[in-house]
Structure formats: C-alpha cells, structure tokens
Amino acid sequence: MAGASMKDIKLRIRSVESTKQITSAMQLVAGSKLRRARQRMEDTRPYMNAAREVIADIAAHKDVISPFFRKQESAARCVVVIAGDRGLAGHYNAAVFNLADGLIGDDTQVLPIGKKAVDRYARRGAKLVSDVYLKVERVSSYDCRNMAERLIECFLHGDYGEVTLVATTFESAMTQTAFTTTLLPVTPAEFEPSEKPRTQLLMEPGPAALLNAVMPDYLAGVLYGAACDAVACEMAARRNAMDSATKNAEQMISDLSLSYNRARQGSITQEITEIVAGAEQ
Amino acid sequence: MASFHLKIVTPESLVYEGEAERIVVRTVQGDVCILPRHIDYLSALGDGEARVTYDGHVHKAHCVGGMLHVAGGKVEVLSTKFEWMDGE
Structure with a gap:
C-alpha cells in the first residue's frame, strides 16, 4: 500500500510543481506588463x-x-x-x-x-x-x-x-x-x-x-x-491572483512532501517489522 | 522677453511644459496667437500647424483637434495629436 501511495504523492508533487512554474512565470509577465x-x-x-x-x-x-x-x-x-x-x-x-x-x-x-x-x-x-x-x-x-x-x-x-x-x-x-x-x-x-x-x-x-x-x-x-x-x-x-496561486502551490508542495516522507517512513518501518517478525519465527 | 507658462498635452503624453513667448495655433475659427498676459480664453482647435516660440526660436508642429485653454496667464493646449515637425 505504502509503495503505490508514495508513487501517487510523488506524481502529485511533480504536477503541482509544474503548475507553480506556470503561475510564477505568469506573475512575472504580469508584473512587467503592469509597470508599462x-x-x-x-x-x-x-x-x-x-x-x-x-x-x-x-x-x-x-x-x-x-x-x-x-x-x-x-x-x-x-x-x-x-x-x-x-x-x-x-x-x-x-x-x-x-x-x-x-x-x-x-x-x-x-x-x-x-x-x-x-x-x-x-x-x-x-x-x-x-x-x-x-x-x-x-x-x-x-x-x-x-x-x-x-x-x-x-x-x-x-x-x-x-x-x-x-x-x-x-x-x-x-x-x-x-x-x-x-x-x-x-x-x-x-x-x-x-x-x-x-x-x-x-x-x-x-x-x-x-x-x-x-x-x-x-x-x-x-x-x-x-x-x-x-x-x-x-x-x-x-499579478495578485498569480502571486496567491504560486503561494498556494508552495503550501501544497510542502504538505505533500510531508505526507510523502511520512509514507516513506511508514514503508520502511513496515519492512523492518516484517523482517524482524520473519527472524523471530 | 516676457513669457508665459505653456503646457501641451495629448491623451498619450505630456508633450511640452515650460515657458514660452508666443504660440500660434489653428482654432476652428482661424489662427489665433497667444502672447503673455492674454485674458482667460477658451477655444476648440482645428487641424493645422502650430508655431511655438520658446528660447527665442520658433518651433513648428502638426496639431490635430482639441482645445486651447488660457486661465490665469497659463496656457494649455489639449490636442488629440501634437507632433513637432523638426523631429524634436
């Protein structure tokens, strides 16, 4: 279970990251157009x-x-x-x-x-x-x-x-x-x-x-x-809309990384438990 | 030489602001020359040549439509288009 969910989370992080790239680029473009x-x-x-x-x-x-x-x-x-x-x-x-x-x-x-x-x-x-x-x-x-x-x-x-x-x-x-x-x-x-x-x-x-x-x-x-x-x-x-979109994306990435690390830790713990249980038999 | 404050603006930008000695513009009723100490005056501009004298030199420009406004000794030309002819 842990492995599949880890992959899912990784994929989500990657997709949010590319969205963030787009929004921050749009923010920069709007910023320079705003100046003009x-x-x-x-x-x-x-x-x-x-x-x-x-x-x-x-x-x-x-x-x-x-x-x-x-x-x-x-x-x-x-x-x-x-x-x-x-x-x-x-x-x-x-x-x-x-x-x-x-x-x-x-x-x-x-x-x-x-x-x-x-x-x-x-x-x-x-x-x-x-x-x-x-x-x-x-x-x-x-x-x-x-x-x-x-x-x-x-x-x-x-x-x-x-x-x-x-x-x-x-x-x-x-x-x-x-x-x-x-x-x-x-x-x-x-x-x-x-x-x-x-x-x-x-x-x-x-x-x-x-x-x-x-x-x-x-x-x-x-x-x-x-x-x-x-x-x-x-x-x-x-610019303001894209600024908050970029911030939201950052927040999302940090939340997702947290659950990714948790899932990774969970899978390691599970593996160790399984090995230990196998050794005891 | 006596001078007055002249401001020339178009919707896009401020073309000129500063002292001038004389300005001739074409109004809807013909050419009008404004010299220092002119009374308060308001007129609509036609299309034609404008001649502005500042720093002792006459500068010609192409002026299209708008308004000419003299208030309290200050002159404002509000033109749809105002382009210096000598490429200033």
Missing part, C-alpha cells in the same frame, strides 16, 4: 485633468443650453464595458460584468472593449455597437476618438438617452475597484468648479458651439484614460 501599463496610465493624467477643467469652465456658465447637458427622450441606453483580454486575473472580469449586467436590459446597446467583454455579450445576443475592440492594450487614442464620435452621433440622434461606462479604476497595485459612471449627458454639477465662474472668460465660438466642438475630444480622452486604467488593473489583478 502604469506608466501609460500616468501619462494620460495631465490630459484628463486639463480636459475636465475645460468642461468645468464651460459648464460653469449656467446659461449654456446644450443637448449634452440634457437627457435624451429615448429610454434606451448604451453601456460601454471595458473588461480584460484574458482570464486568470482573479475577480477582475467578474466584478466588471456584475456591475454591467445590472445595467443591461432588452433595449440596451453594448459597446464592449476587451476580448472577454466582446465574447460575453456576443454570446448573450446583446445588441453590440461594435465588436472590433478585442484588445484593450491595443486601443489607441484614435480608436477612442472614433468611439466617441459614434457615441455622440447616436446620442444626439436620440438613439439612446444615456451613455454609461463600466470600467475599473486603479487605486493601487493591490486594490482595483469596478465602477460605473454616466458619460452622456454630462451633468454640470459633476464639475463643480472650485472657484467661482470666471466672468472674464472669452469663449470662441460661443459656449454651446464650443461644447459641440470639444465634446468628442473630451469623451475620447475619458475613454482612452479608462482603457489605460483598465489595462493596469487587469495586470495588477493577474
């Missing part, structure tokens, strides 16, 4: 902050009448879902989908970004705005610009009354939180300026026309920023 993704994410910050300031300046003019500030009649909604390209990243994708599924109804259109999101909503038969954004990592600012123009066109046309974004925000390498935010209509209250509106601000052309002109840029910036955040989150989530 974080850099890219931080590079988008100055633009985001400046763009928000511009929109805040326009929104501070209380008399601006713009379709961007008004909810459209249509009850339909468009949800932009930014998820990962691959699995094995802990609950990263699941957290995004949990939030997104709560928003998606029968007359909802979905703009999925990332392979996991595209696959999921295509499989479910949701109405997709586009299914070409398969790689979050590869989404360029031009792609975002195209998306923004399309969303704005459909929004102004009244195809949907609201555009919502579901993505993940990078708080730290250990914490990433899935969130939803309304992209359109823009709520002026969201941009409460810290100081009182600058009365001396000269706008060319007028506020409403200006808003029409800068809105695609702003929205593209928001989408690009969210995509960069999402990539960093995915990598961080994968």
Whole structure:
C-alpha cells in the first residue's frame, strides 16, 4: 500500500510543481506588463485633468443650453464595458460584468472593449455597437476618438438617452475597484468648479458651439484614460491572483512532501517489522 | 522677453511644459496667437500647424483637434495629436 501511495504523492508533487512554474512565470509577465501599463496610465493624467477643467469652465456658465447637458427622450441606453483580454486575473472580469449586467436590459446597446467583454455579450445576443475592440492594450487614442464620435452621433440622434461606462479604476497595485459612471449627458454639477465662474472668460465660438466642438475630444480622452486604467488593473489583478496561486502551490508542495516522507517512513518501518517478525519465527 | 507658462498635452503624453513667448495655433475659427498676459480664453482647435516660440526660436508642429485653454496667464493646449515637425 505504502509503495503505490508514495508513487501517487510523488506524481502529485511533480504536477503541482509544474503548475507553480506556470503561475510564477505568469506573475512575472504580469508584473512587467503592469509597470508599462502604469506608466501609460500616468501619462494620460495631465490630459484628463486639463480636459475636465475645460468642461468645468464651460459648464460653469449656467446659461449654456446644450443637448449634452440634457437627457435624451429615448429610454434606451448604451453601456460601454471595458473588461480584460484574458482570464486568470482573479475577480477582475467578474466584478466588471456584475456591475454591467445590472445595467443591461432588452433595449440596451453594448459597446464592449476587451476580448472577454466582446465574447460575453456576443454570446448573450446583446445588441453590440461594435465588436472590433478585442484588445484593450491595443486601443489607441484614435480608436477612442472614433468611439466617441459614434457615441455622440447616436446620442444626439436620440438613439439612446444615456451613455454609461463600466470600467475599473486603479487605486493601487493591490486594490482595483469596478465602477460605473454616466458619460452622456454630462451633468454640470459633476464639475463643480472650485472657484467661482470666471466672468472674464472669452469663449470662441460661443459656449454651446464650443461644447459641440470639444465634446468628442473630451469623451475620447475619458475613454482612452479608462482603457489605460483598465489595462493596469487587469495586470495588477493577474499579478495578485498569480502571486496567491504560486503561494498556494508552495503550501501544497510542502504538505505533500510531508505526507510523502511520512509514507516513506511508514514503508520502511513496515519492512523492518516484517523482517524482524520473519527472524523471530 | 516676457513669457508665459505653456503646457501641451495629448491623451498619450505630456508633450511640452515650460515657458514660452508666443504660440500660434489653428482654432476652428482661424489662427489665433497667444502672447503673455492674454485674458482667460477658451477655444476648440482645428487641424493645422502650430508655431511655438520658446528660447527665442520658433518651433513648428502638426496639431490635430482639441482645445486651447488660457486661465490665469497659463496656457494649455489639449490636442488629440501634437507632433513637432523638426523631429524634436
């Protein structure tokens, strides 16, 4: 009995060891990708902050009448879902989908970004705005610009009354939180300026026309920023998941080695007992 | 020579931050030149050439879309694409 079980345990140790090799390699890869993704994410910050300031300046003019500030009649909604390209990243994708599924109804259109999101909503038969954004990592600012123009066109046309974004925000390498935010209509209250509106601000052309002109840029910036955040989150989530998988594998190997040694000791003891018993006869 | 603080950013990166003496950009309504002590100003950018003067030299760039924002003497150019022509 002892011999067969020893062999079994040895086999298990070997298989856990090769799994551990894979998880620790994935952890290293995710770690280095995370470094790059974080850099890219931080590079988008100055633009985001400046763009928000511009929109805040326009929104501070209380008399601006713009379709961007008004909810459209249509009850339909468009949800932009930014998820990962691959699995094995802990609950990263699941957290995004949990939030997104709560928003998606029968007359909802979905703009999925990332392979996991595209696959999921295509499989479910949701109405997709586009299914070409398969790689979050590869989404360029031009792609975002195209998306923004399309969303704005459909929004102004009244195809949907609201555009919502579901993505993940990078708080730290250990914490990433899935969130939803309304992209359109823009709520002026969201941009409460810290100081009182600058009365001396000269706008060319007028506020409403200006808003029409800068809105695609702003929205593209928001989408690009969210995509960069999402990539960093995915990598961080994968690194953490693989880190704990590697630790679990180590724990398992040490437990298995213990039972292996115990089984080995048991078989030796048994052999000795048998020999002694044979000698006594 | 008088100068102002200029910041040029694109979604991908910070292109330039520092003092500048003059900037000419194409807005949706035509070329606009910003000099030091300009009043607070906001405009949308079209596609065209941008000319930035700093360190006494004019630097040309290709600028696509975005916004021009002057606030409190600081100038921000938020462009979808901003590429120096002289390969800087």
